[in-house]
Amino acid sequence: APHPLRCGRHQLDLSYPRVMGILNVTPDSFSDGGRHNALDDALRHAERMLAEGAAVIDIGGESTRPGATPVSPQEELDRVLPVVERLVRELDALVSLDTSQPQVMREAASLGAGMINDVRGLRWPGALEAAAVSGLPVCLMHMVGEPTDMQLSPHYDMPIEDAVAAFFETRIAECEAAGLRRDRLVLDPGFGFGKRVEHNLRLLNRMQQLTDFGLPLLVGMSRKSMIGKVLARPVEERLPGGLALATMAVERGARIVRVHDVGPTVDAVNMTWAVLQEGTDA
Numbered sequence: 001a002p003h004p005l006r007c008g009r010h011q012l013d014l015s016y017p018r019v020m021g022i023l024n025v026t027p028d029s030f031s032d033g034g035r036h037n038a039l040d041d042a043l044r045h046a047e048r049m050l051a052e053g054a055a056v057i058d059i060g061g062e063s064t065r066p067g068a069t070p071v072s073p074q075e076e077l078d079r080v081l082p083v084v085e086r087l088v089r090e091l092d093a094l095v096s097l098d099t100s101q102p103q104v105m106r107e108a109a110s111l112g113a114g115m116i117n118d119v120r121g122l123r124w125p126g127a128l129e130a131a132a133v134s135g136l137p138v139c140l141m142h143m144v145g146e147p148t149d150m151q152l153s154p155h156y157d158m159p160i161e162d163a164v165a166a167f168f169e170t171r172i173a174e175c176e177a178a179g180l181r182r183d184r185l186v187l188d189p190g191f192g193f194g195k196r197v198e199h200n201l202r203l204l205n206r207m208q209q210l211t212d213f214g215l216p217l218l219v220g221m222s223r224k225s226m227i228g229k230v231l232a233r234p235v236e237e238r239l240p241g242g243l244a245l246a247t248m249a250v251e252r253g254a255r256i257v258r259v260h261d262v263g264p265t266v267d268a269v270n271m272t273w274a275v276l277q278e279g280t281d282a
């Protein structure tokens with residue numbers, strides 16, 4: 001079992017699956033319509049997710065849903081830093097920063113954020129160095145292209161799980177070469193990022209293969225279109241589908257599940273884990 005992940009002044013025990021709560025501070029948050037923009041709303045939302053069992057709160061100032069356009073570094077800083085500062089000071093929360101901007105990584109780390117979650121896998125200029133010097137654990141997520149073009153007929157010359165594994169090989173090597181130790185890395189297949197529904201479904205079904213890296217796996221499928229397309233449900237009716245996916249992800253080795261609906265997911269994950277503990281070959 002992966003030893004505890006050192007996240008700044010927090011330790012994240014990954015010997016059992018944990019839930020990461022999503023705190024969007026973008027005006028067009030793809031599923032909550034930016035209701036949580038005001039600082040106080042964000043704090044209350046985070047407080048509720050922590051009370052419901054979230055081990056980590058993931059804060060994102062740039063919308064990376066398909067078609068979204070990047071924001072300026074300053075705009076992202078203005079959105080996330082006040083929230084990070086208060087979450088750390090008032091709730092002593094383990095805060096993950098959903099950002100690709102080196103400057104946001106540096107400033108959030110200095111405010112006490114405990115983890116960097118980069119959907120671009122530290123590929124933007126300066127990101128690798130900023131992450132390395134932060135000393136924080138980093139989630140490397142697989143994405144092909146950019147949010148502006150990633151869903152324009154995504155295609156792969158090999159099975160999706162092999163493409164993702166190859167990407168992880170490269171990114172892990174780059175991180176190690178930059179002095180970012182392997183034991184600070186978390187891997188994420190990036191559901192919905194440059195992938196068709198069939199890619200997402202196969203990727204989940206074959207995800208066990210990605211545990212061969214011996215690194216914790218993080219998954220984010222909450223309210224995403226892979227649920228909408230299969231079940232023909234609008235964004236606000238995707239919780240049952242999301243719970244099924246969270247369950248399957250934990251069965252296939254995921255250790256962090258990134259969701260909007262923390263309470264229900266904590267129960268689904270804990271129920272799944274209880275079953276896996278009994279009688280699964282050690």
Ligand SMILES: Nc1nc2[nH]c(SCCc3ccc(S(N)(=O)=O)cc3)nc2c(=O)[nH]1
Nearest residue numbers: 030064065141188190191192220224225226
């Ligand atoms: N590590 C990690 N961080 C994440 N941050 C986000 S933001 C979601 C952006 C989005 C929304 C909707 C669709 S869609 N078209 O599939 O419904 C795709 C991407 N997601 C993830 C994720 O998974 N991992």
